[in-house]
Amino acid sequence: MSKMRKAGRVGLGIAAATALLIGAGAAQAKDALKIGVPTDLSGTYADLGNQVIRAVEFAVWEANEAGGVDGRKVEYRSLDTEAKPDNARRQTEKLVREGYPVILGLIASGEGLAIAPMMARWDGLYISTINKSDKLTGDSCEDRVFRVNTQSAMDAMTIEPWLKQREEKKWAVVAVDIAWGRGSSEAFAATAEGAGKTMVGQFFIPSNTNDFAPYIQQVKDSGADGIWVVLAGRDAINFAQQAKQFGLIDSITVAGQSFTTDNTVKALGDVAKGIFGIINYSSTLDTAENKAFVAAWRTKYDADPTNFEGETYLGMQVLFQAVQKSGSIAPADLGKALSGGEFDTILGKLKMRAEDHQLLSPNYFGKVDEFDGALRPVITMTATPDQVTPPVSCSM
Numbered sequence: 001m002s003k004m005r006k007a008g009r010v011g012l013g014i015a016a017a018t019a020l021l022i023g024a025g026a027a028q029a030k031d032a033l034k035i036g037v038p039t040d041l042s043g044t045y046a047d048l049g050n051q052v053i054r055a056v057e058f059a060v061w062e063a064n065e066a067g068g069v070d071g072r073k074v075e076y077r078s079l080d081t082e083a084k085p086d087n088a089r090r091q092t093e094k095l096v097r098e099g100y101p102v103i104l105g106l107i108a109s110g111e112g113l114a115i116a117p118m119m120a121r122w123d124g125l126y127i128s129t130i131n132k133s134d135k136l137t138g139d140s141c142e143d144r145v146f147r148v149n150t151q152s153a154m155d156a157m158t159i160e161p162w163l164k165q166r167e168e169k170k171w172a173v174v175a176v177d178i179a180w181g182r183g184s185s186e187a188f189a190a191t192a193e194g195a196g197k198t199m200v201g202q203f204f205i206p207s208n209t210n211d212f213a214p215y216i217q218q219v220k221d222s223g224a225d226g227i228w229v230v231l232a233g234r235d236a237i238n239f240a241q242q243a244k245q246f247g248l249i250d251s252i253t254v255a256g257q258s259f260t261t262d263n264t265v266k267a268l269g270d271v272a273k274g275i276f277g278i279i280n281y282s283s284t285l286d287t288a289e290n291k292a293f294v295a296a297w298r299t300k301y302d303a304d305p306t307n308f309e310g311e312t313y314l315g316m317q318v319l320f321q322a323v324q325k326s327g328s329i330a331p332a333d334l335g336k337a338l339s340g341g342e343f344d345t346i347l348g349k350l351k352m353r354a355e356d357h358q359l360l361s362p363n364y365f366g367k368v369d370e371f372d373g374a375l376r377p378v379i380t381m382t383a384t385p386d387q388v389t390p391p392v393s394c395s396m
Helices: 016-029 044-065 086-098 109-122 152-165 179-194 213-222 233-244 262-272 288-301 307-326 331-338
Strands: 009-011 033-039 074-080 125-128 145-147 170-176 198-205 227-230 253-256 275-281 342-345 349-350 365-371 374-383
Touching: 009 152, 033 044, 033 125, 044 125, 044 233, 044 288, 044 307, 074 349, 086 109, 086 170, 109 125, 109 179, 125 307, 125 331, 152 365, 152 374, 170 179, 170 213, 179 227, 198 213, 198 365, 213 233, 253 307, 262 374, 275 374, 288 307, 288 365, 307 331, 307 342
Parallel strands: 033 074, 125 145, 170 198, 170 227, 227 253, 253 275
Antiparallel strands: 009 074, 275 365, 342 349, 365 374
């Protein structure tokens, strides 16, 4: 059995006790909404997991401060998965059986794919806020699984106009050797070839790699003019630092998916400047809903929400509205409210496609540059939901 951190965290939000005392008649009359958050708290993607936890904590605190959701107190409990599919399945089952049947927060796509077939059997419901694999809402779709974040196909459709205008002809992919990395690599390759580019290599790297030198040399030997990088967390930081050290970043065009996120850019500093990439959420987005969210987040944390914090908060928004619409916390009822529903989010009003349970949302592309005196991913191109809606490949 793998060594797994058993300790979880239980959160009620900072102001939960106050909310219960002030308006508690209705809240006490209904069962609490209990959310399970299995996520990576100690592995390669621990930084991402901590961002997930912070967003859940904020949404729970905000809801309870306002008297709950549909008159219900909101609670959550988190357990560490180390971003390993077997651990994710074990920890998710534990959360559901202990009374936290609404699940979100898994990082690696393999984790989401591992629990998806089990959700109906366990009488749970899973909302993906980070998993990218097209399979989750594609050929591996399930009735009790929903996704609010963009999938790899949507990211590939977002970069297509950018790729068509680029002069680089030969491209390679450097990706983590998991479901997300292989799926993103496949989607990028198809998009690049459709844009008239030539793929000269797809290099898959084990998660939690320390020495990237052999892979960097393979990219150099391939003759690529540009690379698409599908790495996150510690892997992204280690690869970028070594790619800079060996002259790769300065010699070819670098772009990626989840590669230069807010926290990664902070860790890399000038190494990240000029790198292109998908931006699924940014605190700089100019919508009234997002401005209100960012202002409240700044008041509480004295910082801007990161991309993963924004995406997770959006997932909590959708969940809370499903509870309000259904008047229930039963997973089956929530699933009915989610499927085909429209939801007010920090990205505007969005629709959950009934056919595959994919939220149809806008997407963004840009590069790392100076903004308000700091390096960060800066949006240079926006794609509307209609422009990045993938075909349905799900059969439930």
